[in-house]
Amino acid sequence: MNSIVSALRFFFTHTLDCPDLARRLVRLAHPRKLPVVLSRDEVARLLNATTCLKHQAALSVAYGAGLRVAEVAMLKVADVDSERMLLRVERGKGGRYRNAMLSEDLLALLRQWWRVGRQQGVMHRDGWLFPGQHAMKPISTRQLHRIVVEAAQAADIAKRVGPHTLRHSFATHLLEDGTDIRIIQVLLGHAKLNNTALYAKVATRTVRAVTSPLDKLGLFKPGEISPDG
Template sequence: GGACPTPKSTSAYTGNYTTNADASAYGAGLRVAEVAHLKVDDIDSTRMLIRVEQGKGRKDRNAMLSPQLLNLLRQWWREGKRRGVMLPHGWLFPGRNCTDPISARQLHRAVHEAAEFAGIRKRVSPHTLRHSFATHLLEQDVDIRVIQVLLGHTNIDTTAIYAKVSIRTMQAVASPLDRIIAVMEGQSPPG
């Protein structure tokens, strides 16, 4: 394979690379290994789901695919295809070689660089984004059992670690990414 986009690539594509990997961790609550091993075919825009194969505990599951995340990933895919680095059924976030996925180390570095760029002094990791996804859903009063499923937790006690606010059942779940982008665009947030 040829050269693939990495966090050290050209600045415009690097920004997208970091943004899209980070948005996947935050917008869908994915673990770092789950983001790294996403394939183009795992994005199901018809059902608005992300297929997570062999997640933690070697279990397959579905994660939510928000409209804003789908839009970001579509732009990412089109740009990768235009540059000739996105293989048709390949990795959504290719590593240095297009036939390999991005490494967890590259993802950690991308998150650190994004945090540094944003002026965040606190230590941030891809797991911080997953934790923020859960915390922000709890703050929106999404039922903890819904969050448990979205995070792929077998035991609700694992999900309860994130619970610091009162919890009620909600009928519709909006990704926190959609809320942030809506506010940034001057629209009222969904959900």
Template structure:
């Protein structure tokens, strides 16, 4: 696993996370336990390659929501897509987090342990009201309780249950892309960007602390890519004496 220089070989077949964990353990051993800092100088972390997220088209997102197994899951997945929330945050929303007066969703203790507000569109509010009325009819909506309760009513639905629901919906909708718990959030970001929303506004809506994290979605936005005139187009336009299309 280790080469002659003391570095971990990538040919060992283990992933970057395992390699970096081992490097940290060895660094602690050499620097703290053995007090031999010289032995840790060649230990370096391996970069974890960042993959582009899978994104649904608007039409696929609509099919996915329609195929959700019931109104509760349709509303929950609607929050994930319509507000760009992670499944863990969707699962722990309470009824009082929905502010229909200010048209906001309160997200407590988001990433970085910061409270923030997410957007609440009129269509999403109507979808949540449909679920609220159905939940009241079923007797599962407690005053000031969970927006998406589990069978006990006192416990929220779990992220795992939402994950199963979105995968089931994707299968029913005939979507063959790899749909993960983050797919709807990624699609929310990308579709906003494609509709011309300023990337800094999207950064705030997502709760990202760094703009470069949000900028990742520019790499998967088809409209952003198609809006760029390639160098060959410009070259051909110059030779033909006309301006390239934007």
């Protein structure tokens, strides 16, 4: 519906040059669902449940750098900048370029995958970081989705999990660790802070760390409350 409204707005404003008609067109506000987030233990179980090193490395990039599934698929070997400890994302959402974080553990895993991939003859210095069935083509987003689903099933995770779940978990876990939300916004490549702020609603560790003002009153201490009320 909103796409139709946008098209009509463009038609009235730019094609017919009647902006007054466009003002009557109102976009509908859809309630945003809270993202599914895995616990740290569930992430570890999922990554360990992958069937090969390439799959484990690809999903580790999605979680460890907070990349979208398409961004993971389109990474090239040259995008791994071990000098600056960055991943260059050249095909981000909206065609935007950005740098993503590269941790020491993730770099070690990618180097291990590089050695194995070279032995298998599928890795090339100018090629894809995660080649598909054909070495000259990248892994597909559909295949990455299937890998995540199968790993979640093998890890006995009941939640509905997809590649984007790892990105959601990355952002939520950073927020729970006290990382500034504006830094998380940059790491995720969000154009608006409102999109990043959504993770504050699912950061349960952050919520648990807050002291209730009721507790500060000191009225109800354990052992001092009468069982009769």
